[in-house]
Each structure stands twice: as structure tokens, then as C-alpha cells.
Amino acid sequence: MNNRTKKFIRNKAIHFILLMLAVAIFSFILLELSPIDPVNAYLKQAVISPEQRLILEQYWGVNQPLTTKIWGWLSNLLQGNLGNSLIYRVPVIDVIYERFMASFVLMALSWVISGIIGFGLGIVAGKNKGGWIDKLVKLYCYVLQSAPSFWIGLVILIIFSVELGWFPIGMSVAIGTLSSDATIWQWLARLVLPTLTLSLVGVAPIAMYTRNELVNVLSSDYILFARARGESGWPLIERQALRNTLLPALTLQFQNFAELFGGAVLVEQVFSYPGIGQTAVAAGLQSDVTLLLGIVLISAVFVFVGNTLADVMYYFVDPRIRENESFDKN
Amino acid sequence: MSEELLSVKNVSISFTQYVQGLNQHELKVISDLSLDVKKGEVVAILGSSGSGKSLLAHAILGILPENGTCEGDICYKNEVLTQQKKEAIRGKEICLIPQSVNFLDPLMKVKEQAIGDVKGEEREEALRKQREIFSKYGLAEEVDDLYPFELSGGMARKVLLSTALLSNPELVVADEPTPGLDEKSVKETIMDIKNLKEEGKGVLLITHDINVALEIADRIAIFYSGFVIEINKTENFADTGKLLHPYTKSLIEALPRNGFKLTEGVQPLEEVPGCVYYDNCPIKSDFCKENRPNLIKCGDAMIRCHNYDKEVK
Structure with missing residues (x-):
């Protein structure tokens, strides 16, 4: 490990700690300012006497000053204790782990599929700029970009589950079956439609972006010179334009981690897919403060990882960044 | 005089632009341009920067942008160049020396760019040739594996030059090869172009640097x-x-050495019906205002001015 790598890791670590600290504190304050009352959330409208209520308030620490609350939250967080979920009655970390894994499969698949198809479509459209393929791709992208993802999800659900009956309508396992009894095929069958929806939606931004990048690259001076030297057609694009287009497209795709997360929340809701997104909605609606905070933290980690991966990737693909960092070293 | 390599006859280059919505506007950048380049000759086109001179180079190589149109004939060795013909010989018989390092792919090692898209045994051969010509222009072996951003100004110039000359072309179009270079590099460029001429190649030099033109060109087109x-x-x-x-x-x-005598006036931006120099001309007549002069022969030279046209006089 050389100096540059050490410095990179050190900077990223500091960055990460500061980010988590800020997210932890601010999301806590936001929830504190929200009308959520933990006692009411716990009671779920059960009738109790004021004395009992006072005991509960003391138990939850409702009337402590904000700083004490934040300090308590942070010190527990540091020990890896995210608290217990109000609605699931198990430690938050367990809920998140289980749900996040389900979401992760969904998001990772959609991310890869939309990335590859989007980049491919963008290249084809950019190469045939102004042609019918280009127009078709653009039309697709504009429609998908303007339509909300939950609506796309509903349309897909109507077509493939209701009309065609190819796939189950929702849930990760059929009603009446224990999730541990479900076969991998049953589980996969329920993964198809949410993945399809997220991929379809995810294709639009990356395809449009790739197309524009390629058009820009193709009108650049170095493509002009390459053409003047007799290169042309697909080999020219493959040799000179592809890598120059791939770099910015990769960055965008990694930055899309955040959007992916947002998209997953809606799509999981539509398909009743038991992932982190659906859990976040449930936690929000039922005032499960601990679970909500846990999910906020885990999504911050997720987005941070996405951006860091983009940085690392850039480092390997782009010779200019490698060189620039060697100047920093001194 | 020796054999004619390039002959440009009455070439006009224009662009279609959209102005205000769907109104198309034809923007003429080069009008009725004629010139020729013979073997072992350097012809310079001297004009102000940004006046569209480079487009002539692009037209010769058939790499004008889509919205650009080129009228008139461009002949190479007395044969009219069609787009197919241009595509067939560009990079082989006619080569472009571009003006800056921006003309190199930022993400590709310079040797890969120089040899172009070749595979297998051809690649070995191309790499050998590339090394040979890089050495000829004083580029060390380490340069082969550098990326364009790692090149110094002088190195970049040599890389561009040797990349263009790799296929041993007969006609070289040098598009502004000197701006932004230090004096030593400019001198080297001048020497390099002179050497090309010695080797019997034809050079079309597009420049706004009057000193460079005076130094190396055999003929200058204004x-x-x-x-x-x-x-x-x-x-x-x-x-x-x-x-x-x-x-x-x-x-x-x-020019400073000739007394620094300045003449007022600017080049017209709009198309004018008569002579383009009418507004600033000291020897104009009323005839020049409405009638456009043609490029006519006058001794060894060519001139576009009614004063030299016997028929008009």
C-alpha cells in the first residue's frame, strides 16, 4: 500500500465519520421536531391514566433536554446499539439486516441491468444521432423520466400479474406459506417484476446522459483528428469514444445509488416486496422512531459507499486522476 | 514547376444555422476559394484567427460537420475528390497536422493513437514504424506510453506531427501548427515543415502568424x-x-519592421454585394461597391481586385 492509497483511505474515513455524525444528529433533531410522540406511538391509542402515562414518559425519557437525548442516542450508536423496533419488537439492526438483504438483491440487479442497457441504448442513440433509433430511445427516456416509478410499477403489475398472470402480485412468498418454506424459485418469481420496474425507470437517465456524452465526444477535436487519420465507423467509437463516454456515465450510475434507494421505496411498496423501502414506509407511518433512524443511517452508508466506489473506479479507469494525485503527494 | 498535388477550385463552405426558431440561415464562411499546392511546395493561407480557415482543411479531408456544405471542386492529383475518395485517402496520402494537444484522445496512450486501429501482425509493424518516426522527431521511448496530458507543449507538437506523418503522406495540411508554442518550438516547427518540403511533400499551411508564413511558405494566399x-x-x-x-x-x-503603419477598419461580418474590401479600400471606385471581383491571374500572382481587371478598366 503506497502513500496515496493510505491518504485516500484516511480522507475517506474522516469523511465517513463526519458524515455519519452529521446524519445521526440532524435526523434525530428532525424527528424530535416532528409531531411524533413516542408514548402515543407505543400505546396506539390505548386508554391509560395520566399516572401510567407519566411513568411511560419517564421510561422513554420524553422530557429530558435535547442534548441529553442526542448524547444518549450517539453513545448507544457508538456501541452498535440502534435500539429496538417499536413495530417489530426486535432489535432494529436485525430488522434492517434482513430487509436490507432483500432490497440489496433488488437494487443491485436493477442497478446492473439499467446500467448496461442504459449505456448500450445511449451509445446506439448517440451514434445514430437524429436517426429513428435515436428518436425512439429519446421518446422512451422522456416517457420513463416523466412517469413516476410507482405508476410504472402499477402498469407492470396490471400487465404481467393481472392480465397475463405470469407473476404473483406481491409479497416475497405466497400468503399462507412461511418465508422459510418458500423455494428459491418462488422468491425469484417475486423479484422479477420489481426488478423490471426499477430497471426500466433506471435506464432513462443513464441512456440520455450517455447519448449526450457520446454526441459531445464525437464532436470533439480528437475524434476529428482520428477521422482525419482515416479511422471511422464503429471501430472509431470503440477505440476512442467509448472510454471517454464510459467515465462520466459510470459516475452518474454510482451517484444514482441515492435515487435507486428512493425508487426502491416506492416500488417495494407497490409490489409489497419486503425490503428496506417498504420497512421505511411502515416505520414512518407507525412512528417507529428507532427503526426510521436506523434506516436513515443505513441509507447514508449506502450512498456513501456508492460514491466511494465511483471514486475508486475513476482512479483505475482515468489515468489523469492517478497522475494528479501523485502531484498532491508532495 | 513541378507536379500539381492539390487544387482547390471555387470552393465555398457554408453552414446552416437556426436563427430564432425554425428560420434557417445560411452562413457563408469561405467564398469562392481557389488555390493549388504543388509537390515540394509550401503554400500558406494567411488570415485572422477565427475566420474559418481551418474549415478548408476539414473540407479537404471530408470531415466537415453535418450542417456544413462544401461547393466547388477539390482535386488531388488532377482527380476530383468525392467524399468516398476523401475517406479512402485521408490519413494515408493526405494528412492533417492539428493545432493542439486537444486533438489527442485524453484517455489513450499516444502510441496507440499514432498507430490507429490495427491488429495482429500489422500492429507490430505499425508500432515499429511509429517508434521509428517518433525517434526521428526526438521523442524518447518513454513517450510512447504517456497520455496526452503528460506531454509538454513541445512534445505534444512532435507527437502530433509524427502521428500525422506516420503513413508517409504526400500532402500535409498543417492547421495552425504554431500558436501557443515557445519560440524554440516555433523554430523547430518551421524546420520540420521545411524538411517536409525538402522530402518533396506538398504542404498547405493554415496560419494567422504572418512571420511563420513569410518564413516557410513559397506562396502566400491572403x-x-x-x-x-x-x-x-x-x-x-x-x-x-x-x-x-x-x-x-x-x-x-x-508590421513593426516595416514602419507599424496602421490602417483603420474591420472586416465586414455581413455578406456584401461588391468587393469585401470596399469600405477600407483607398483605390476603390463606384463600380467596386456593387460588383464582386473575381480572382484573376496577374503575372505569377492571383488577385481579386477590379483595378487589375483589364476588362473592367
Whole structure:
């Protein structure tokens, strides 16, 4: 490990700690300012006497000053204790782990599929700029970009589950079956439609972006010179334009981690897919403060990882960044 | 005189632009341009920066942008160049030396760019040739694996030059090869182009640097507001009396060593019906205002001015 790598890791670590600290504190304050009352959330409208209520308030620490609350939250967080979920009655970390894994499969698949198809479509459209393929791709992208993802999800659900009956309508396992009894095929069958929806939606931004990048690259001076030297057609694009287009497209795709997360929340809701997104909605609606905070933290980690991966990737693909960092070293 | 390599006849280049919504506007950048380049000859097109001279180079190589149209004939070795023909010989018989490192792919090692898209055994051969020509221009072996951003200005120039010359072309189009270079690199460029001429290649030099043009060109074509207004031998530029067009004269007189004599006026931006130099011309007549002069022969030189047209007089 050389100096540059050490410095990179050190900077990223500091960055990460500061980010988590800020997210932890601010999301806590936001929830504190929200009308959520933990006692009411716990009671779920059960009738109790004021004395009992006072005991509960003391138990939850409702009337402590904000700083004490934040300090308590942070010190527990540091020990890896995210608290217990109000609605699931198990430690938050367990809920998140289980749900996040389900979401992760969904998001990772959609991310890869939309990335590859989007980049491919963008290249084809950019190469045939102004042609019918280009127009078709653009039309697709504009429609998908303007339509909300939950609506796309509903349309897909109507077509493939209701009309065609190819796939189950929702849930990760059929009603009446224990999730541990479900076969991998049953589980996969329920993964198809949410993945399809997220991929379809995810294709639009990356395809449009790739197309524009390629058009820009193709009108650049170095493509002009390459053409003047007799290169042309697909080999020219493959040799000179592809890598120059791939770099910015990769960055965008990694930055899309955040959007992916947002998209997953809606799509999981539509398909009743038991992932982190659906859990976040449930936690929000039922005032499960601990679970909500846990999910906020885990999504911050997720987005941070996405951006860091983009940085690392850039480092390997782009010779200019490698060189620039060697100047920093001194 | 030796064999004719390139001959450009009455070439006009224009662009279609959209102005205000769907109104199309034809923007003429080069009008009625004629010139020729012979073997072992350097012909310079001298004009102000940003006046569209480079487009002639692009037209010769068939790499004009989509919205650009080129009228007139461009002949190479007495054969009219069609787009197919241009595509077939560009990079082989006609080569472009571009102006800056921006013309190299930032993400590709320079040797890969120089050899182009070749595979297998051809690749070995191409790499050998590339090393040979890089050495000829004093580029060390380490340079092969550098990326364009790692090159110094002088190195970049040599890389561009040797990349262009890799296929041993007969005609070289050098598009502004000197701006932004230090004096030593400019001198080297001048030497390199002179050497190309010695090797019997034809060179079309597109430049706004009058000193470079005077130094290396055999003939200089003066480019003014889209028109070539005079083509004259370089030696005649030493003496304004031997120059024909009033603009050329004032251009030479404006040089510091010739008295710094400035002439007021700017090049017209809009298309004018008559002579483009009418507004600034000291020897104009009413006839020049409405009638456009053609490029005519006058001795060894070519001139676009009614004063030299016997029929008009």
C-alpha cells in the first residue's frame, strides 16, 4: 500500500465519520421536531391514566433536554446499539439486516441491468444521432423520466400479474406459506417484476446522459483528428469514444445509488416486496422512531459507499486522476 | 514547376444555422476559394484567427460537420475528390497536422493513437514504424506510453506531427501548427515543415502568424472575410511595391519592421454585394461597391481586385 492509497483511505474515513455524525444528529433533531410522540406511538391509542402515562414518559425519557437525548442516542450508536423496533419488537439492526438483504438483491440487479442497457441504448442513440433509433430511445427516456416509478410499477403489475398472470402480485412468498418454506424459485418469481420496474425507470437517465456524452465526444477535436487519420465507423467509437463516454456515465450510475434507494421505496411498496423501502414506509407511518433512524443511517452508508466506489473506479479507469494525485503527494 | 498535388477550385463552405426558431440561415464562411499546392511546395493561407480557415482543411479531408456544405471542386492529383475518395485517402496520402494537444484522445496512450486501429501482425509493424518516426522527431521511448496530458507543449507538437506523418503522406495540411508554442518550438516547427518540403511533400499551411508564413511558405494566399484576395510569391512580400491588393500592402506595412503603419477598419461580418474590401479600400471606385471581383491571374500572382481587371478598366 503506497502513500496515496493510505491518504485516500484516511480522507475517506474522516469523511465517513463526519458524515455519519452529521446524519445521526440532524435526523434525530428532525424527528424530535416532528409531531411524533413516542408514548402515543407505543400505546396506539390505548386508554391509560395520566399516572401510567407519566411513568411511560419517564421510561422513554420524553422530557429530558435535547442534548441529553442526542448524547444518549450517539453513545448507544457508538456501541452498535440502534435500539429496538417499536413495530417489530426486535432489535432494529436485525430488522434492517434482513430487509436490507432483500432490497440489496433488488437494487443491485436493477442497478446492473439499467446500467448496461442504459449505456448500450445511449451509445446506439448517440451514434445514430437524429436517426429513428435515436428518436425512439429519446421518446422512451422522456416517457420513463416523466412517469413516476410507482405508476410504472402499477402498469407492470396490471400487465404481467393481472392480465397475463405470469407473476404473483406481491409479497416475497405466497400468503399462507412461511418465508422459510418458500423455494428459491418462488422468491425469484417475486423479484422479477420489481426488478423490471426499477430497471426500466433506471435506464432513462443513464441512456440520455450517455447519448449526450457520446454526441459531445464525437464532436470533439480528437475524434476529428482520428477521422482525419482515416479511422471511422464503429471501430472509431470503440477505440476512442467509448472510454471517454464510459467515465462520466459510470459516475452518474454510482451517484444514482441515492435515487435507486428512493425508487426502491416506492416500488417495494407497490409490489409489497419486503425490503428496506417498504420497512421505511411502515416505520414512518407507525412512528417507529428507532427503526426510521436506523434506516436513515443505513441509507447514508449506502450512498456513501456508492460514491466511494465511483471514486475508486475513476482512479483505475482515468489515468489523469492517478497522475494528479501523485502531484498532491508532495 | 513541378507536379500539381492539390487544387482547390471555387470552393465555398457554408453552414446552416437556426436563427430564432425554425428560420434557417445560411452562413457563408469561405467564398469562392481557389488555390493549388504543388509537390515540394509550401503554400500558406494567411488570415485572422477565427475566420474559418481551418474549415478548408476539414473540407479537404471530408470531415466537415453535418450542417456544413462544401461547393466547388477539390482535386488531388488532377482527380476530383468525392467524399468516398476523401475517406479512402485521408490519413494515408493526405494528412492533417492539428493545432493542439486537444486533438489527442485524453484517455489513450499516444502510441496507440499514432498507430490507429490495427491488429495482429500489422500492429507490430505499425508500432515499429511509429517508434521509428517518433525517434526521428526526438521523442524518447518513454513517450510512447504517456497520455496526452503528460506531454509538454513541445512534445505534444512532435507527437502530433509524427502521428500525422506516420503513413508517409504526400500532402500535409498543417492547421495552425504554431500558436501557443515557445519560440524554440516555433523554430523547430518551421524546420520540420521545411524538411517536409525538402522530402518533396506538398504542404498547405493554415496560419494567422504572418512571420511563420513569410518564413516557410513559397506562396502566400491572403484570406480576408471569407475570400482569398491575393496569392503571391513569398519573396514579393519583402517589397510592398510588388504586392497587388491594397489590403496585403497595408498588412505588410503594419508590421513593426516595416514602419507599424496602421490602417483603420474591420472586416465586414455581413455578406456584401461588391468587393469585401470596399469600405477600407483607398483605390476603390463606384463600380467596386456593387460588383464582386473575381480572382484573376496577374503575372505569377492571383488577385481579386477590379483595378487589375483589364476588362473592367
